[in-house]
Amino acid sequence: MSQEKSFVPANGYLMLFVELIILVVGGFAVKTGSVLLGVISAIVFIFLLGGFLVVNPNGSAVMTLFGKYTGTVKNNGFYWVNPFYSRFKISLKARNFDSDRVKVNDKIGNPILISVILVWQVKDTYRAAFDVDDYNAFVNVQCDAAVRKLAGLYPYDNLEDHEAQITLRSGVNEVNHALEAELSERLKIAGINVIEARIGYLAYASEIAGAMLRRQQASAVVAARTKIVEGAVGMVEMALEKLSDDKNVKLSEEQKARMVGNLMVVLCSDKEATPVVSTGNEH
Known part of the structure; x- marks a missing residue:
């Protein structure tokens, strides 16, 4: 497999000076009546004119001669190459x-x-x-x-x-x-x-976006509720432990169960709890 190789072209300013000399010679030949020399100078001038090449920064020119790859010019500047070269410019910019x-x-x-x-x-x-x-x-x-x-x-x-x-x-x-x-x-x-x-x-995709959004919302609600319940259970356990350590408070199993139920409702509810004050013994 062929690989990229560098191509070194001629200096464009030097060839531009040569073109000016050819132009002067052709004009002098016509002026002195040497038509043949003037025609040859014009042909050479036009032929060489097609060889000038400008490579901009972050640019390149791939050179081929009759279908054969001869190299790539990557250095920016003003150059001259054989007019028979085919040039394919490729940008090297990002x-x-x-x-x-x-x-x-x-x-x-x-x-x-x-x-x-x-x-x-x-x-x-x-x-x-x-x-x-x-x-x-x-x-x-x-x-x-x-x-x-x-x-x-x-x-x-x-x-x-x-x-x-x-x-x-x-x-x-x-x-x-x-x-x-x-x-x-x-x-x-x-x-x-x-x-x-x-x-x-x-x-x-649009056809399932709504359903997937509802599923994500439901998963988020479940995760949040799970976290709330875990915290509520921990708080209830701590409350029962504190009450058990207090010798002045004696709770029956039924009272403990009722207190646990009330605390879980208060702690897990998404609405504010409404307290009910008991004013007498229940029968």
Whole structure:
């Protein structure tokens, strides 16, 4: 497999000076009546004019001669090359790509919407120019393929897959690292260096978004209630222990049970308790 190699062109300012000399010679020939010399000077002038090349900063020019790769000019400046050389300019600047939101299924089959943000740049101009048909389109297609593969490896969250340690929603660092590695491997064939890759958008698809939101809310309510009950039980146990230590207070088992019930209602209720004052003995 061929690789990128450097090409050293001629100084453009020197050739511009040569062009001026040819122009002066041609004008002098016409003036003195030497038509043949003037025509030859004009032909040479026009031919050499097609060899001037400007390479901007963070730019490059891939050179081919009759279909054969001869090298790449990466140093910015004003140059001159053989006019028969074909030149294919490739930018070496870092570029952003924000993919479209695609609908895919996660590991457990839930439809989700996901997109990827990619920062990339051309590293090997030979591969970008000759190993793929269009490296820009290649980046777009491979990003789509990579994000579809990634979504199928992880669940959206662990509400259904409780054993999942990494999910698309919570394992941001791990998922982005896996995405970057996958894209680097895919885009290497085009000579492209992946600077950064991360998930730009992630959500359930519209047809299940409402149901999933209600499920998350229910899970949050259950978790909150569980925490409240655990705390209430602890407080009731502490109250009974304190009362047992106080020798001046004697409670029967029935009174303890009633007190436990009242305390649990007060502590676990989501509304303010209304106290009832007992004014006499119950019969």
